[in-house]
Amino acid sequence: MLRQINSDALLRFALQEQVFTAGEAMAVTGLTRATVLGVCDGLVAAGWLEEVDGSPAESGTHKGRPARRYQLRESAGVVVGLDAGETHFTTIVADLRGRELGTRRRNIDSHVLGRAGRGAGARELIDLTLRDIGRAPDDVLLTVVGVPAPIDANGMSPEGEFWQLMNSGFASHLHGMVVVENDANLAAVAEGAHEPSANQATLLTGERFGAGLIVDGRLLRGPRGGAGEMRFLDVLSASKLVPDEGGADGFGALARKWARSRIRSYSGDTVLRQLPEGEINAEDVFRAAREGDSFAADIIARLGARLARIAVVLSSLLDIERVVIAGGISRAIEPVLDHARSLLPGDSGLPLPALVASTLGAEVVVKGAIESALTRVRREPNAFLPRAARS
Amino acid sequence: MLRQINSDALLRFALQEQVFTAGEAMAVTGLTRATVLGVCDGLVAAGWLEEVDGSPAESGTHKGRPARRYQLRESAGVVVGLDAGETHFTTIVADLRGRELGTRRRNIDSHVLGRAGRGAGARELIDLTLRDIGRAPDDVLLTVVGVPAPIDANGMSPEGEFWQLMNSGFASHLHGMVVVENDANLAAVAEGAHEPSANQATLLTGERFGAGLIVDGRLLRGPRGGAGEMRFLDVLSASKLVPDEGGADGFGALARKWARSRIRSYSGDTVLRQLPEGEINAEDVFRAAREGDSFAADIIARLGARLARIAVVLSSLLDIERVVIAGGISRAIEPVLDHARSLLPGDSGLPLPALVASTLGAEVVVKGAIESALTRVRREPNAFLPRAARS
């Protein structure tokens, strides 16, 4: 336990800087030099900081007594991000300044593994990633896990076989503190860190569909973790109130399903007929559309219309300024965005959201997990004891 | 300026209690008796508290030395709530414990008054209400004004003649600190205080339509104050993307408009034909429905369907647990709720929100304004200096 009250504020500052001097910390925290140095002493003793004396090179041509410079201790700890999807796991281990130290990816079959298997597999992959970079499980201050299921404030998911399988009780399998979060919410955190906007929605829409909503700078959750579910779309458009299964499908799944189900009744010509009907997938549709195939272009247009509806609802109901399409599909999504933009009425007086594709690719969720872990460590650093000093 | 650091926490406690002893404050704040008494001394000196010595009656049969008892000073100040609607103003003056001291209501014509007229009228009505209870304008610590317009974090509204007229620059007309807020948001605050639920939507739906959304215990606003706008409804149901004017209409306005526009083409019999077509209003429709008129019942059903759609969207997208219909119309709204409930699918596995009518009637907005004012004063009491002690 640290003695000084203001240690939190200073530690928060230290967690964002490479190296810093007492003078810089004084400017940020508003404390006196004496106090800052006192707190720094305490943080060094606790194992958070170390004094760095590489004065000559970068200090340049300063007059006066050189300042003591502090730095987050390299071995104070690391954070782990895990994207625990249905078909693959991705890990990233990062230091407390957010630098990526190691990463691994592995395909899995959740329905074969079961809950326990997912938990064990996660631990295994994390341990391997830690070994890659020469770190021990004890070094991990916090692990954030993204899963495709609603997550409430306690990390629990509603009933439902799939959701309970995805939210596999990681806390009991992994070392140290574990936080479980919805994958789309983590994607939103990643996008929010990458391009700060207090009001944006991040649609994670590959195979499944989920949205992370940031309103007034805050991630929405809901008592059952259900904020960001989009099943209402089919409800409204079909003017009935019972959602069908399509509501949970992402754009990738929809492109595949629509292509397979409509290709037979399509009267025109299409390159997709070269493939067996049961093997057409989303990438084929997007590729065909790029090559000018009109059957594929029609599917793109339907996706665009769907996105436009989502954008209107989010902008109207939540005053969302920016809608980001994230996930692996984001690389190919631009034609869908184009069509959606053309549908949005420019002259209605309504403020309309910008539609953009994520640049973080398939790694949004893990990156968001790391970002979320860092945010939590920064918010209350003293809740995470640093790895004790070693020789 | 108070000396003690912990005065805020103790003052917050004092603002919620009738009378309290040092021992009670110790339990709540976790401070020592010596500290609590020291802070109380300071608060008495500053004019916030007064010591009350009515020990005999209620102290009952306590052993030991009787405790000193403190109380919020009656004349420390009051808060003012103002519902500055389009057609009427309503004021409430309340003391710092939320007891209503005085209230007034006045019909106005905003389009005749203009911005300056609304501001002057508001000041006049507030001053009259203060005079009613023998208080001076200087006693007002904070005035919260509810207006039918989107309000951003700075109290400003987007461009638009109507919105700029409603948000009439009250800050420059009224005494002391003024906070302007959207009327539906204040209704949500009132409902939230009346029946706490961390996730509920309050639909203020008489003539105009607005929603106050509370998600994760927090009121949503949006960068332009646009959170809670519902214009998307017509967008989705009509499968087009440009909203028509109906989107901003409340249930009262819709009942009237639908009745007037459809009564001619209605083939059956209806009691509403006894009225001139241009004079049918919402109350007539609701009354006719209660009496079994099938034309009116059809309109009720359409309103119910609209509400059901809203409920599904709010529940799906924001995990809303409870939808409250507020405003003057809430007394008659039960049939609409009934029909909406019958439309919600009970077996879809979706968590569905409860639909309830507000019990606060036409006063929701003012009551929310008072509640909001009290919350703000409680959050940082020392930002509001108490009225200086008088003899």
Add this chain to the structure above:
DNA sequence: GGACCTAAATATAAGATCCAAATAAATTCG
């Protein structure tokens, strides 16, 4: 009424945190 009990108020000492000012140290520049 007086001895005794109890819970609160008060007094006193001490500890923690922080600042302001004075002093000491380390470096650059002339």
Add this chain to the structure above:
DNA sequence: CGAATTTATTTGGATCTTATATTTAGGTCC
């Protein structure tokens, strides 16, 4: 080397808080 400059360290004091002991204001019991 000395002046200037910038930082570090020391010192004393102010503020806020706790802990402990003492006093006070009521009760109860005899």
